[in-house]
Amino acid sequence: DIQMTQSPSTLSASVGDRVTITCRASQSISSWLAWYQQKPGKAPKLLIYKASSLESGVPSRFSGSGSGTEFTLTISSLQPDDFATYYCQQYNSYTWTFGQGTKVEIK
C-alpha cells in the first residue's frame, strides 16, 4: 500500500503569513494527489486536485505543486478562515490513502 507522510503535523502561523505543507508518497503517484481542508465538526472540503488544479470556488491564495513523490500545498497569505486541518490524499487504482493531517494554528 502507498503511504502518505505529511509535515509538519502542527504549524503555528499568523494572519498574512505564507504557509507551506509538504506531503510525501512512499512511491510515485504521478500527479494523483488532492488536498482537503477540514474544520472541527465538518466534512472535509476539496481544495486542490491532480496536484495543482484549483477546485472551483476555492480562493486563489491556495496552490498546489509537485509530482512523483513530493508535493506541497501553499497558502500565499493566511486568512482567519484558513485555520483548520489540512490533509493530502493519493489515488492509485481505486485505492486511496490520506496523510495524517497538518493542523494550522493561530500563532
Place this chain on the structure above:
Amino acid sequence: QVQLVQSGAEVKKPGASVKVSCKASGYTFTSYGISWVRQAPGQGLEWMGWISAYNGNTNYAQKLQGRVTMTTDTSTSTAYMELRSLRSDDTAVYYCARDRGISGAFDIWGQGTMVTVSS
C-alpha cells in the same frame, strides 16, 4: 444542488452490525463512484472502500476486508455501507464522498454519521 445526505447517528454494542445510508441528489448517480471515509475522535481520515454506482464494482481497504460491504440502490440513488462485528475502535464519524472520476478527488461529501460502539 448536488448533495449527499447521510442517515442519522447510531449506537451499537460490540459484535453488532451497522448500516449507514448516503442519498445522492442533484446529479446522475450512476456516473460517479462513492467512497466511504471514517474519522475516529480526534484522529485523521481513513479511507474504507469504494463502490462504482455504475456497475457495483467495489474495492475495500485491506484492514476492513471481510467486515465491510458497500452496495448501491440505483432506483433511489442511495449508497450503503455495512460494517459487521463492531469493536470499540470502530467508533467514528463515517462519511460518504463522491469520487469525481479520473482525478480521484472527492468533490462532494456527506455530512457524516456518528457511529458509537459501546457496551
